[in-house]
Amino acid sequence: MQNSPDHNPAPSMLTRRSALAVGAATLLASGVFRQGLGLLTIAITARLLTPEDFGIIAYFLIATALLEMFQRQIGMVLIRLDNVTPEHLDTVFSFQIIFGIMAAILFWTAQPVVALLGIPALTELLPALSAMSLVVAIKSPRFLLFERGLRFGYVAGEETFSRIVYAVLAISLSWYWRDYWAIVVATFAGQVMRGVWTFSIAPMLPKLSLSQWRDSLSFSSWTIGAQFAQFMSANAPQLIIGATLGLADAGLFRIGTRLVNVVTHQLFTPILRVVYPGLADLSRKTDQGREGFRKINAGFLAILLPCSVGFALVSVDVIWMFLGYTWVAAAPVIWVLAPLYALNALQASVRSAVYVEGSTSLLFYRNAILLVVVCVVMWIGVQFGFNGALIAAGLANLAGLIATLIIAKRFGNGGFFEPLIVGWRSFVSCAVMTVVVIATNYLLRDMLQMSYTPGIVLLKTGAGVISYTATHIALWAIAGRPDGFETMVFSLLGKLRNHLRDRKA
Template sequence: MLSIQALRGAGWLVLSRFLGRFVDFFTLLILARLLTPADFGLTTLALTLIVVLDAVLEIPVTQALLRLRSFDKSHLDTGFTLGLMRGAMIGAVTLAAAWPFAAFYDDSRLIPLMAVLSLGPIARGLASPGMIVYIRAMSFRQTFTAEILGKICAFALAITLVHLGAGYWAIVANTVTAAVATSLATHFIAPYRPKISFARFKDFAGFTGWFSSAQIVGALNWQFDRILLGRFVDRPTLGRFAIASDLSVMPTQSLIGPAMQPVMAAFATINDQPDRMRTAFLKAARFAMFAALPTGVGIALTADLIVALLLGPGWEEAGPLLSLLVLAVLPGAYFQTLSSLCVAMNRPSVLFRVCVFELGLRIPLVCIGLFLSGVDGVVWARVAISMAMLGIYMLYARLLVGLGFRRQIINLWKLALATGLMAVAVALLRPALDDLGLPVILELLLAAATGLAIYGAALFVLGVRLELGRGRFALTDRWARPQA
């Protein structure tokens, strides 16, 4: 079982992501009603190259420092220096690539947009490396404070600009300001006196190579759909796809992703004990899917209501896209557990191989989907890819810690059954709620409450319990036989 310290750390990170996403959704709610899908499509296209460059030049300073048994000021200096160099390279490459990129998509507005948007990753790379002291101690309240301050500043500026008639520049301001304000906040929370140094470069080099390679391929996986669609569909269609795609990752980004950082730290303390690692991985994966499965399936079943409530008129076509895309990202919760395991075991090369395999599937399948059925074909291709990748994640869990497929499936089957029962109940309820002509928010709340009740009741009947106390937390199965 994981310690209560890890639970508290996860709690702060989940709270941070939840409140951060809440601010993002609130900002999106306002911007979607004042701007158009074409505005979002344009900024999405400008961001595609920035995101890829951000990944190509990624230097995982935090992850590298986290895996060290000890560190000193020279490690922080080297990490900050690498971040500074990274920022300069991102700025230079963006400026050089902006004109040919804009010419390829036949839209000169992309040039200034890309130049300004590049400030976001530059700012993130200049955050205080001193924050690692809190992260290593599993104290994430400081991270929470920095991120929320950044989100609030970004929200305030974006809303001000859109009311001043800035149009799509309000979206750009929201993206950049969040990164700049968060980075500045880290220097107030964890004061650090910058110094240029490469004294500890060797402690970053090996880890950085594999981890950065995985980041690059992962970014290509995430952005390939948008890059392709940007060339073959109009800006409003791209905008609807991008917003639906961003909404679909809410379960993994807001709930699962933050919880994995303290889990990774917990893995690191037992990485020389194979039996405990296997047990810890199963528990972490179960927790991840415990939250992701019902949340994702629930969003899929109520996507039309969510889109109507959050985005308003003009966005209706994003609903069917969201209902499928959220299913496509559900296996990502399992990948995040595997990713934490790989980092804790100092096996970033595994992450690289997984990402390469996914990209090898994505390029042909997405292209075929686009050729056969446009944006709908792309969405179905993503669903097929995600199902195939879940098997790959389980395969690598077997190779890393010796967990067979059968044991991994048994670990999750009750969660899957409870989610299936929930899905049937909500699917049967929706037509009746639609006939009543209820307000959108009330219908959504009733559907969500019903789904949650069915899911909880099914788990209770199946013997699955959430135990808290005595410094531990775990999902237990009262009917399970002890492992041999």
């Protein structure tokens, strides 16, 4: 019998926390595989394409991500509603198509304006973006009901198969064409795969209807505005660097931020997708929303912070080995932005809490103000070259963190710094890890004369993982083993051990 997203036939033995934990673990496993594949794709295509190619690609991928963001926000109302009807599904699908057509027309008619920039490649990309607008729009709204029901395995499948299609085509076409169009075609094919997957897993025969437009538009209009402002503030550094410093510097910045995103945002984006459905479900059925908010923040810091800091510590080794000497100049981008990107992941829980509360206008105003601040800071920074732009990008991310903490105060139980304080064990453990990895680096190179080899990266990574984990557990034990991230991890390990023991029996 085919699985239906309209009901949640989860076994009664699974608690809500267990369902969220299992969902997060499933998506994390998928994320590790996909981003490992993503790193392989970057390593190969970076040796086949030029920094200028990646500068052009950056504009195309930013536009594609913007289309995806808009389309996802249209359907987010389905997760928040108490009762989803077929009319709601038809209305969401209709809005998806309407927006896709509008975006396609906008990109097509923008060709004369973009031509004024004097970069022919960007003008040539606009017809492809028009077609992409329509492809991204054709997805099954019913698929979102799996997320609503805290069933994330199908989401992992969507992300994984689309990444496989993208990676195979990006590598093979880059090998034959040695041109940025390889990434364009691969991205297009990956989006087609997403649409096919959603309709095959959650089939529906949609019809054009706007009967529930009030429910959809009142929520989506503010969320789309908020997400657009946030998206632009996140990508303004890339756009401003490309427009003022040239495509080569834009390519270096793109590779640096892409690597940071793989290790922080994109590796754990599937886990972040658990947050909003989880908080919405928690708020609908319990009064534990604030406590859940605190635990989610602590979990983010415990996972993202060591990954980002650890990656910054081995970034030069990784770039030298896998991308080549040409791209070593991108390492400072990682040093500056990786820790800040990890901290800014807290905005995912804040955004989810705002969605659940329904005060999406607050998020819009926050993001709009932040966009203005980022543009001003970046414009000043690029006047001092690439290094000035990099410092400005760091300050822009710091401004985003401050704005996040201001809003987070209304959802927590403590003060302004509570979302950070709840992860104090993670900060201390990262500090210890940093000292250990730096010491290991100097010892290995002095004793073994190893430089930029997989061996030294593995040894440094192992030293970092062991020191971070041991310090975290020791601090948790000293603090009296409070109910937190560590409790959930040990609980999951216990369930896994029992499951394996039962299977052997």
